Amino acid sequence: MLLKLKCTVNNYAWGAKGEASMAGSLALDGGHIPNLDKDKPYAEFWVGTHANGPAHVIENDIALKQLLATSPNLQGKHENGKLSFLFKVLSVVAPLSIQIHPTKEQGKILHAKDPKNYPDDNHKPEIAIALTEFELLSGFRQHSQISEYLKLYSEIQELLTEEEKGQIDNLGSYGESSSQVLKQIFSRIWRTPKEQLQIVVDKLARRIQGQGTQDMIELCPFTLLVSENKSALDEIIVYLFTMYPGDVGVFAPIFLNYFKLQPGEATFLEPNMPHAYLKGDCVECMADSDNTIRAGLTPKYIDVESLVEMLNYNETLLPKYIPNELEDGSLLFTPRGIEEFWVQEVKGPAGLIYQLPYSESCSVLTVLYGTATVTVGTTSQTLNRGEVLFIEATHSTERPKVNITDDFLAFRAFTPSPRALDSLSSKHLVID
Structure with missing residues (x-):
């Protein structure tokens, strides 16, 4: 099953405005919003099932979360009828808050104590992949x-x-x-x-x-x-x-490392690692959570006591993340110790026919630029810039085929199977 999704945009004040926002222009081009206001910030484009910004199936306007809960055959057994990750595109023109994200145990405690400011009980490890030159502070010097x-x-x-x-x-x-x-x-x-x-x-x-x-x-x-x-x-x-x-x-x-990511470079932000994005565009993938502990550079709620007690004060010497390069030349981002998400870059010139791997997991494919047709069996969907496609778990059936007709960049986010997670410690990486 291949289903196009309608996703959401958040208008935080630090986002780029109008057409200057990559997040906003993607949302417009993909049909997720009807227009762009030149005076309005478009900070984050969300792809997921989180309650603060749930995706819907365009065909019938059913919430993706509801579809997955009632159609377990669309996923692997390890996915438990939900998306365990949240994928985003960010357009940053002003500094984000000095912040950390909690561990699972800390997330439960914070949510129980203050559900208004900590809206779920999950942890929020995340990876950021630069789309333009991307400036940030991250980890202690x-x-x-x-x-x-x-x-x-x-x-x-x-x-x-x-x-x-x-x-x-x-x-x-x-x-x-x-x-x-x-x-x-x-x-x-x-x-x-x-x-x-x-x-x-x-x-x-x-x-x-x-x-x-x-x-x-x-x-x-x-x-x-x-x-x-x-x-x-x-x-x-x-x-x-x-x-x-x-x-x-x-x-x-x-106190914190200042550095720039060039397009395609990434950084992995572990729980309790201090960071603040300063400027640029990136994609992010994280565990399905919106828990953020802030302490500076924000008009939002700050929680200094939680931040200073939970912070990891160790030195971070090189906070850049090196992905795996697959045999077909694509990049796979597999942060160790994280069960909720992996991210695959799907990129190529017009004329390339690319095959996604068999997968025990469902996935979402978000198009940053270009055009391609995705085919599984007798079902096809043509994708353009800004469109998002849900791909059901293919198990051991036919591999999804991506026929690129215009220079193409997309990111495929999915929850790796236990077999795939185990393969990280071997020489033979399994991508499902």
Whole structure:
């Protein structure tokens, strides 16, 4: 069974507006929305069954969640009558909040305690794959680097106790003690009352704005240069300050890795890994959850206490994810330890006939550009930009065929079978 889906768009303030939004233009081209408002942000295009943005079958307007619950033959036994993942396209023009996502156990606790702000009891590991150059903060820097930055941007030390100031040098030590010191310092800063924070944030940002940065560059060997006499870190701090003056999140680049993903590159965000997207377009796939713990750079609900206690304070040296390259040249993103989703890139020039693998799982195929006809047995559907196709589990029958008629890029998201998950530890990867 091949079914086209009608999906939803979220209009968060950080999204690109009108035709400038890839998420919005995909939704328009795929028939998911009737028009684009040039003054309205289109932040996220959702493909899934989550209650906050459920997909429907176009043919009969039945909710996909309802169809799966009543037609178990469309899926594998391991899928339990639902989609365990949520697939998105994001168009970011303003910073997202400093945030983490909980583990399964933490998700249950948060939902039971505060169902309004934590709408489900699931975890939310996620992978982001860049469609354009994509800027983000993710994971803690090397602790020795954070130590240098706390000295370089010394205004922050006004928020610390004398004992904590004396611990800054210990951030360069190895082992668990360094993470404990970082937790103490980070927690102190993030728990500072708003009025006191605003004074120090303003003081730091205005000093950076009011002086050249060459002296600072020479003092700090870790600074990443984007031009001869400006540091990337200074620019990001000032940028965040202009967007959120007085906000504690302005300090985030001092603690978190800043990097850029080029189109096709990816990063995997484990539970409790701090991150904030800054700019660009990407696709995301995650466990079917909308649980986000925020603490800065947002007008939304923030939960500093949960964030500082749950954070993973370990160093993250290279937060980029390397996918598997399959025999046919396509890429398969298989984050280890995650049962809910894998993502396959389906890409090729006009004239290519591509065969998807047999699958014990259903899948959804989202078209980013181009045209192709998908065929299973005697059933076919022609897909264009922005359209989304549900493909039932094919088990050991005929493999779905993708006949590309115009240069094509799509992503296929699915829940891997137990056999596929087991194959990650062998040399023979199973894709179903």
